[in-house]
Amino acid sequence: MKGVIIAAGFGKRMWPATEAYPKIFHQIYDKPTVFYNLTNLIAMGITDICIVGTPEMNRQFKKLFSDSLLLKYLTFVDEQEDDVQGTATSIKKAEKFVGTDSFALFMGDCLFVDLTNSIFNDLREEFEERGVSLTITVPVKDARAFSYFDGDYIIEKGSDPTRKNAVPGFYIFKSDVFSYIDKI
Secondary structure: OEEEEEEOOOOHHHOOOOOOOOHHHOEEOOEEHHHHHHHHHHHOOOOOEEEEEOHHHHHHHHHHOOOOHHHHHEEEEEOOHHHOOOHHHHHHHOHHHHOOOOEEEEEOOOOOOOOOOOHHHHHHHHHHHHOOOEEOOEEOOOHHHOEEEEOOEEEEOOOOOOOOEEEOOEEEEOOOHHHHHHHO
C-alpha cells in the first residue's frame, strides 16, 4: 500500500491566514498540520508516500524536509495552479505514482490525531479484509463546507444544508478509483 497526501488547495476557507503561507504549513501545537498525516501514514506502515502540490508548495516542502531522512521516502507531483479543480483532479495526478497498488489518501490540511496509532491501522485491516475502497465520516452541524455523501456519490462543497456527516479527508482506495475519475 502506498500513501498520498493532497496539498494543492488554495486555503480559501482559512483566508486571510493562508495569504502568508499554505494552510498545510500552519502549526498545530508543535508541528505543521501536514506532519500529522505523514505520521499517520508511517504508523500504518506506509513509507512510499507521494505529495501532490503546486510547484511552489512542493518547493516549500522540499525546503522543509531538506535535512530530514524522511525526504528519501517522498515523491513530489506537481499540479499546476491552473489545473487545480478539486479533490478528484488532484488524486488523478498521483496515478503514475500509485500504479496498480492500493493507497491511503489524506487531505494535507485535515488534522487527524491518532494517539493510539490504531484507528488508521484498523481501517487498513478493514480495507484488506473487504477489498473495497473506504472512507469515514464525522458528524458536523453543516457539511456544505466539506465533502459529504449523496447516495453513492461524494459531493465536494455541496449545497444541501441537511447534510450532517462530513467526509473529513481520509480515504483508502483501490487503484481502480482512477478509472472512475476518468468517467466524471
